[in-house]
Amino acid sequence: MASFKPTKIHVYPKLGEKVTQDTLYWKNYKAPIQIKQFGAVSNVAFSPVAPYNFAVTAFTRIHIYGPFSQEPIKSFTRFKDTAYSGRFRSDGQLLVAGCEDSVVRLFDVGGKTALRMFKGHTKAVHLTDFTSDRYQIVTGSDDYSCRLWDIPNATELNTYREHTDYIRCGVTSKLNRDLFITGSYDHTVKLFDVRTDKSVMTMDHEQPVESLLLYPSEGLLVSAGGRFVKVWDLLKQGQPLVSLRNHHKTVTCLCLSKNGERLLSASLDRHVKVYNTTNYKVVHNFDYPASILSLALAPYDESIVVGMTNSVLSIKHKKSPSESKDSTSQQRRRPSYRMFVKGKNYIPKQDDFLVGKQVKEHLAKHDKQLKKFNVSKALDTALESWTRRRKPEVTVAVIKELNRRGTLKNALAGRDEQELSRILNFLIGNLVDARFTLVLVTPAEMILDIYRSIIGQSPVIDRQLLRLHELLERELDYQRELLEVLGMLDTLFASSLPRNAVECSGISGLVLRFVEREQCSETEIYQ
């Protein structure tokens, strides 16, 4: 006596993005905190020392936020015009910022007024940074020059006038105090060595350069400009390694995750993309409500801070381990483990007589009915609202099984208005789903056959039939259009093999055939 084989529920491939380790990692952030700023947020920089405050440059102010507070713990407001590029020194004590009025200001994080003012540039300064020895500042300006300043003496050490357009970004080496790199709107990225007074390496980005980033090892340089993100190998004289084009608007900001395994790029197209740094494939994508100007990642990826053109600062904090567990533990409390092992771990003694107990097989509700050949009841259980909405594939599988047994007609017949409208509702919801069309066309035809005589008696059913008709006509139009597109594509790809032109025709043919029948019966309704 074989056991009953339950109905096979077809597993359909999941649509949408695949769940990978990266998806799980980058989804593990809380809902963003949004803080309104006075203007577009042009720069976000994290302090390299705990508690990892971050400086937000927006319009004429620089605010410093703590890791948890939503109010700024400090504000620098003594700018005459728009401030740019507020950055911390490696010890987190000093902060430097450029300004539209061409003056570079140096602040003590604890104080309020500027410690030093470096004057010499003639136009707005968009790039300011400390060198790794902490005593010098590199600045780059719209007057095409970049300068090196000495902090203690507040003097200008050197001026480099090699760029031929605005200098908007740059980065200093963390390992060597003499090296810094600047990117300019003249499409070039230049590596300067303080000891030689001129650039030692030039790379052509072919787009106005918006952002630069050095890997922690400083062997690789990433530049962003236009729609492109390019990676350069500095150890091979600036040889281009990869060119990435995943954004469809200008890339404005670059950032590395905690261990340098992932590269993040933010763009005016409102997306932040996460790349794997070994194969440079996009592994995750964040959407933001407005164009992104600045992006920063806290150490250990604790939070993602994004500044946008609509002057909103968005902060996402990582979920703590307990919180990420919370989502699962909120589910229904299950009986304790002890309950299941009760009596199972009893070791029988030598003289004990063992009486075997037959394991009761568990069957789903619809399978229980199918086992008893109660076809109408099986269909009823499969059409229960939860199954119908959440797991339409179960309902479809039961319909298919009934059809296989040749009893689908019996199961569909003899329904009252309410039950019939439930079935029709399900058909309306799922008939044009490409996964279910093949199966569901049969019951739809059968319903029309069975209930043809009572059409016109119930307004509810008639309305649903008309909706079904409308739906099918629309679907038919889609299919026709798709076939047209397919035809166009075929002519385009005439030289290659017609591999991709197989799937649709079968379904559309079926739908066509069905709609023809449908139209016949619809005319009856109208009559």
Place this chain on the structure above:
Amino acid sequence: MVEHADIRVVHRGGSKINFRAPVISDDSRLLLCASGECVKVYSTSTEECVHHLRAHTDVVTGVVLRPSNHLQVYSCSMDGTIRLWDFTDAILIKMFHLVAVHLQQSTEQLVEARELSVVISHVSSNPAAIAFGRAGEYLASTKGLQLEVFFLKKQKSNRFSLKEENKKGRKNTFSCVTCHPTDDCIATGHEDGQIRLWRNFSHKKEYTYSTLHWHHTTVGSLCFTPEGTNLLSGGVESVLVQWRYNQDTQRDFLPRLGAAITHVTVSPDGTLFTTTHSDNKITIIRSGAKVSAVIQGLVKGESIETDLLIDPRSKALVMNGKPGHLQFYSLQRDKLMYNLDIVQQEYIYQSDLQQFEVVKAAFNSSGNWLATVEREQKDAELELNLKLWAFDDQTQSFVLNTTISAPHENRITALCFSPATDSQTTTVLVSSSKDGHFKAWQLAAHTEDEGPCWSCDFVGAYHGLVPSCCCFSADGSLLAVSFQEVVTVWSSASWELLTTLSQPPGDIRDLCFGQLSCSKYLLGTSTSNLLLCWNLLTCSLEWSTSMDISLLLADPLSENMAAFSSFSSLLSVFVFKPSEPRPIFSQKAVCSGKVMRAVFAPREEMLESCEESSQWLNRCQLYFLSQHMVNSSAAGSAQPNALIGSHQSLVAMTPFHLLLGKRPSLLQTPAHVLPSTSYLCSMFVRSLLISVTDNRSVTQYSYSTNTHSSAFTGFILHGSQNCPFVVNLFSGAERCLRKL
């Protein structure tokens, strides 16, 4: 004397065990059933075959225990004999020949007084339609719409007829009959699924019957338990129904027994029930309604669509058996090893219901992968599933890896794996379909967490023609696909079309590459009765011959190819090497009928043989499945799909063999090597005598079947010792034997 190798065709098993109802011995330890030309004795507890009772020369049509000695059994056969056996030791005790009885076509019932009497002249050929009543007092027989009860003591019979169709349009035709062991009650089964219990039938007018109804179609078999408390019935629903006698509302069910029930029997002590099923299976059920053992023979479906395959791992023969299953059948032990459930769906027992069928199957060369195609044809819609199964070492069975629904838009015509030359290269599966495409499927690591699964690698077509068969070369580098008249050769590495070969007119029917040293040859047969051999190095036709080849297959272990040709309805086998024009072996008239499927099965150990004509059988055996009728007599005991194997027997060259085996060669043999003439003469005469008696018995039997319809093909022996009917029958037979 030299050892002589002789090639002959032998029947290797797979015979029906569900032809007639089995018999259980008195102690319930052994079960006897008729199986082809022998009677098999099974143990009811271990399911093993204990003995074969072999002596009959034709299909055994009935087995019954000897009432006077519970260790002996009678068997009857189409060869016209009844034999008495000791079944515990498998010894033949006695043989009776049936003789022709001249029946006058009149209504009188007594022909030969005292010894042989005809009691009922119009009987059904189905043994289930005749039953003895309580203590042998009466005999019930049904045919068509009539029940006839013959009272042996009163020597009179009562006939009861039913109307052709009752009110609801059901068929009232009788299908089986059984009698209550202690009560005057006859139970009859009908084609509409009703069971009627007849009482008071000794009166012609005042008889009554009550009706039991559960079955929805024909009641296949009925049986009372020895005490008469329960009535067992079974039918096509494959549910054993147990009715309480005199309590009509109470019944127990034993559902899902696997296939339609054809016979139900009860052991003499009532502890065991057996049900015989249409899929060549006997189920033994303890009276606690638990299945205790299953004896399963080779399942023969209506058609062997999957072809015969050899599982490279277990060397078992694989073909489709039960609906939706693949069966693995051990050729050495003539035993079904296991069934692999391919479709994994609840089987609904209902006639005229379209089921999923396994239509194609293929193994890769190491046996790690099995590909199956299942098909459901419902009206115009075709549902196809391609399933790939991986062998799991832990469970020692195949586990479903990938299901591809709708792999093609039309029927799949061929399925083959590429031979893996080493373990590194991935195997490729190629399927060709009537939709005009062939597709290559490859194992690909899909995601990290799910493991490898199969996906489509290439879709090929050739001028919109329909591909019919595909075949890989021995090293797996070339794929040959035949498109009607054209054979296309593709590179399996790059899927480039390398060359096309054609030899019109006629579509290509079979295609296979040569093996080993002949791997440069590609052989094909065409519908215009041509056997073609192409040389792939020159891309030209090497040779061709006009021959009606029905089947062409290559031996995987040698260069040899076998071709089956059905010339003038007689089957011939040719074994040849593609490189040599002369066949190595050819035998005409192997068997009658068409060979449907054949396969080379590797031997477990290689034979050492020097004879040139039989060397091709050293490494493997050739099995083929024929569709021939064993006997065309009126009894209708056709035996389709007998599994027949050709094997080589080593017989010492004795004078006896010389005489009996090759009588004509006696004249050619030099006189000095022969034994003395006087010695030979007596043997020669004796051999002739035996053959004459053999012939006689057969002719007599055929005569008896003509005149006597087929009452004896399934005879019934009643439990009471002094049953005059049977005794008369035997005495008559013995007397006739003496006259001979």
